[in-house]
Amino acid sequence: MTDVGTTHEDLERFLAEHHLVGAGLRREGRAVPRTGNTAAHWSWEGIRRGLMRSGEIVTVGPNGMTGMRSVVGIEAKNFPIWMNAQILMPGERTQAHRNLRSETRLVWEAPPEAIFVCEYEAYPMERGDVVISPAWTFHDHWNKGATPAFWIDGYDNGYNPNVNINERMPDAQPYEEITKPMGYGQKTLALVRPIAKLPPFPLPPMRYRWTDTQAALEAMREAGKTDPYDGILIMLASPVDGGPTLPTIAWQAQMFSAGQKTLAHRHNSTTFYFAFEGEGAVTIEGERLQWHKGDIFAVPAWKWHSHENNDNTDSILFSIDDWPAMRKLGFYMKEEAKGF
Ligand SMILES: [Fe+2]
Ligand SMILES: [Fe+2]
Missing domain, CATH: 2.60.120.10 (Jelly Rolls)
Incomplete structure (x- = not known):
């Protein structure tokens, strides 16, 4: 296997060899999409090495803030839904926003201190958990631990083409303040819950524990x-x-x-x-x-x-x-x- 290299160009080349493209990197012209019934397959080895180097050399997000640092298969966007893989390095926190696609995440590897923040509540990143930020709910990610956090995103982009409206926090706040106790949503959204006067919209954040x-x-x-x-x-x-x-x-x-x-x-x-x-x-x-x-x-x-x-x-x-x-x-x- 070739080395990932140290520059953006090196990383783009490495990712292309693994049929991947990266957020914050040049996406076009690096590799020809594969065809055939089994073309949509990407190895963890390539994903992980690409993400690790992305974590070191790619800055994404406005004003030097951390944004989404992810890799996705070149062929993935031929489909109405897709998964990509994302990394958040130690100490990083992404800028909070909400958007019209649903963002869904499966935790693969994360330190115990890493959290997703959804609608002003912290959700732990335990391996195998699936955490959902439904359309138009505020979300950001915060790795307070000492090792990188990895997760797999699942998107329904094909069902809202060209209308994935993005909105930042009110008053240009960079992050969501965590105002609800951890577990509040889980305690009040399952078999026991308040009597709703109106149908819930937007859908609430959800956490599905691996256990x-x-x-x-x-x-x-x-x-x-x-x-x-x-x-x-x-x-x-x-x-x-x-x-x-x-x-x-x-x-x-x-x-x-x-x-x-x-x-x-x-x-x-x-x-x-x-x-x-x-x-x-x-x-x-x-x-x-x-x-x-x-x-x-x-x-x-x-x-x-x-x-x-x-x-x-x-x-x-x-x-x-x-x-x-x-x-x-x-x-x-x-x-x-x-x-x-
Ligand atoms: Fe099937
Ligand atoms: Fe988002």
């Missing part, structure tokens, strides 16, 4: 609830109506046992995956894509695909899928193969 997600996966395994097409699959439900995480996308987690293979299905929603645990492969229209822990990959709409765990332990995939949007639009279709 709860893991417990649900394990409970389903014990109950024998394995789907022949998706293994043990759960979605992170909206606390507002129990439906999918957001009107546009659902965050999902799924688990496959050692050696498990699924049957094939296809649907006209797009799925972006993050390989959270283990090793495995997805076969898309006969093309096999072997993934490793930390990789990001996508299954394009309406392509037959099946999963396999080719490790000797459980494998766990997190994913975002735009089936909620497709269903609302009346376009959702799914077909299941009968045993091949």
Whole structure:
């Protein structure tokens, strides 16, 4: 593997070799997007090394402040939804703002002191947590720890093209003051909550703890609830109506046992995956894509695909899928193969 180098040019070249582009760097003309059913696959090795160097040499954000420092696959923007990976270095805090796309984050690695700030409340960054800043909620990120924080973003950009309105804090405040105690939203948005006079809008920030997600996966395994097409699959439900995480996308987690293979299905929603645990492969229209822990990959709409765990332990995939949007639009279709 080539060295990341020390200049912006070096980093752009390194990222291009890994089919990635970086925020705050030149994006055009570095690499030709790949084609084919398995083109949307990016290795954690490339992502991590690119992010680390970005953290050292790329400053993004107005007036020298830290903005979004992320990498995304060159081919990702061919899809209506996508994931990218982001880093926040020790001591950094991003400028607070709100915008019209939903911002959703899966924590991959972070020191205990790192937090997301959403609507004036701190949310811890515990590995495997999914934290949602729905459209038009204020958010910033703050790494008060001594090591970098990494997370995976999931976006529904394709559903609001050209209208991702951005707004800074009132009175040009750079950050949100944390005025609510940690856990306030979780305590008041779950099974126990105040009686709302009006429907909640915007949607509230949400935190889905890894411990709860893991417990649900394990409970389903014990109950024998394995789907022949998706293994043990759960979605992170909206606390507002129990439906999918957001009107546009659902965050999902799924688990496959050692050696498990699924049957094939296809649907006209797009799925972006993050390989959270283990090793495995997805076969898309006969093309096999072997993934490793930390990789990001996508299954394009309406392509037959099946999963396999080719490790000797459980494998766990997190994913975002735009089936909620497709269903609302009346376009959702799914077909299941009968045993091949
Ligand atoms: Fe944002
Ligand atoms: Fe699928």
